[in-house]
Amino acid sequence: MLKDVIKVIKDHRSFVITAHINLEGDALGSELGMYGLLRKLEKRIYIYNYDRTPNIYDFLPYIKVIKNEPPKGKFDVALVLDCSDSSRTGGVKDYLGRTKYIVNIDHHISNTLFGDVNWVDPKASSASEMVFRICREFKIINRNIALALYTGIFTDTGNFTYANATSNVHKAVAHLMKYGIKPAKIYESLHSCLYAKDIRFIGKLLSSLRIDYTNKICWVVIRKWPDMGFDLTEIIFSVMKLLKDMEVFVLFKKVEYKKVRVNFRSRAKVDVNRIAKFFGGGGHKRASGTTVDGTLQQTEKKVISFIRRYTNGRNKR
Ligand SMILES: [Mn+2]
Numbered sequence: 001m002l003k004d005v006i007k008v009i010k011d012h013r014s015f016v017i018t019a020h021i022n023l024e025g026d027a028l029g030s031e032l033g034m035y036g037l038l039r040k041l042e043k044r045i046y047i048y049n050y051d052r053t054p055n056i057y058d059f060l061p062y063i064k065v066i067k068n069e070p071p072k073g074k075f076d077v078a079l080v081l082d083c084s085d086s087s088r089t090g091g092v093k094d095y096l097g098r099t100k101y102i103v104n105i106d107h108h109i110s111n112t113l114f115g116d117v118n119w120v121d122p123k124a125s126s127a128s129e130m131v132f133r134i135c136r137e138f139k140i141i142n143r144n145i146a147l148a149l150y151t152g153i154f155t156d157t158g159n160f161t162y163a164n165a166t167s168n169v170h171k172a173v174a175h176l177m178k179y180g181i182k183p184a185k186i187y188e189s190l191h192s193c194l195y196a197k198d199i200r201f202i203g204k205l206l207s208s209l210r211i212d213y214t215n216k217i218c219w220v221v222i223r224k225w226p227d228m229g230f231d232l233t234e235i236i237f238s239v240m241k242l243l244k245d246m247e248v249f250v251l252f253k254k255v256e257y258k259k260v261r262v263n264f265r266s267r268a269k270v271d272v273n274r275i276a277k278f279f280g281g282g283g284h285k286r287a288s289g290t291t292v293d294g295t296l297q298q299t300e301k302k303v304i305s306f307i308r309r310y311t312n313g314r315n316k317r
Contacts, residue, residue: 004117006137008103012076014044016099019081019127021051021090022231025190028053029152030081030105030127032062036145037135046071050090054231059189060151061144070095077101080115082127084108084282105130109273110282122284125164128152132172146179151186158238159187163268163286191235201226206239211246217307218243219250221296237265248272248307252300255291260299263289270311278306 009015017034019027031047038045047066057063070092078099080086083106086093096102104115107130109122124130128149135141135149153173157165160173194202211218218240225232233251240249249265262279264272265287272288281290292299 002119002133002137005103005105005119005134008077008101008117009038009041009043009134009138012043012101014075015046015077015079016071016075016095017045017047017079017081018049018083018089018092018096020083020088023049023051023053023057024231024234025057025155026126026128026152027082028057028060028063028066029148029150029155030131031066032060032148033128033131033135033145033152034079034081035062035065036142036148037131037138037140040140040142041138044075046075048092048095050092056190056193057151059186060148062148075099077103079103079105081105081131082107084110085112086114105134108283109285110277110288123166125162125166125169126153126156128156129169129172132176141176141179143179146176146181147186150176150181150183151190154183154186155190158234164284194235198226198232202232202236202239205236209240212304212308214308214311215245216247216311217250217304218246218248219252219300219304221300222251222253223296225253233263237263241265241267248275248311250303250307252296252303254296258294260292260294260296261289262292262299262303263287270307275307275310278310279303 015038017031019031035045035047048070049066052068053066078096083089086096102115104118106120107122107124107127111120132149135145205220209218209220237249247267248270251263253261255261264276266272271285273283273285276282276288276290279290279292283289
């Protein structure tokens with residue numbers, strides 16, 4: 001619950017903040033928004049992530065304080081943001097037990113309640129929106145906090161185009177805008193970051209787009225992911241979503257030998273959290289993911305035939 005989180009923050013002095021691997025706008029936005037708040041409260045703070053920060057987020061405040069190695073010395077509380085499961089923190093998981101408390105603040109419906117204190121709100125658009133509510137309780141917001149949280153909400157609502165862009169989200173954002181946020185600049189930093197070779201790569205990927213005979217499921221298979229310093233997943237999904245009548249969008253990505261990362265997006269009807277769950281993953285109803293053991297070909301066949309059966313079955317929602 002929110003009030004338990006507030007109490008833990010008030011009662012302790014030192015905090016390690018972390019979020020999930022494959023860092024994106026909400027993971028970083030919620031971390032840095034929280035950092036800004038705790039700074040104002042004069043706490044001792046350390047941000048520890050397993051993955052390196054993609055450089056497109058360099059415009060975010062405090063971004064350089066983020067570390068990729070565990071802190072030395074004792075900390076009271078670990079604040080775990082935007083993680084459905086503690087293993088989503090990657091190698092940081094091994095560190096988590098060393099603090100007195102683990103506080104789990106998340107909006108994934110599949111959350112495993114791994115914390116000593118758990119505040120999980122699947123109705124929240126983003127972890128950043130939840131951090132906004134914490135800031136509001138403390139009556140502390142400044143330009144840096146606002147910029148971080150706006151970026152997180154912006155990312156997880158698909159630039160306010162997804163169904164989670166509720167009136168609460170717009171109210172929160174209207175408040176954040178008072179601190180001089182420039183959405184056009186944020187959009188440009190996050191989206192106008194490709195080179196010609198990246199666009200050609202995306203073009204090649206999309207030309208291998210596969211569509212199921214039911215005309216409801218489409219997917220793309222990625223054998224080799226070029227090193228471009230950030231993740232193309234959202235960009236590819238945003239193009240796939242332009243397809244008329246399509247309901248489920250899937251991305252298969254070979255991550256290592258016989259290991260395939262599978263990401264799911266749903267337009268409106270299909271609960272892809274359940275689909276990801278069947279394969280050992282999770283997420284949200286309209287966006288989820290998992291990692292599957294097997295070759296690309298095996299995984300593709302297994303997953304697509306499962307989605308076909310699932311969407312033809314009764315459990316559409
Ligand atoms: Mn999120």
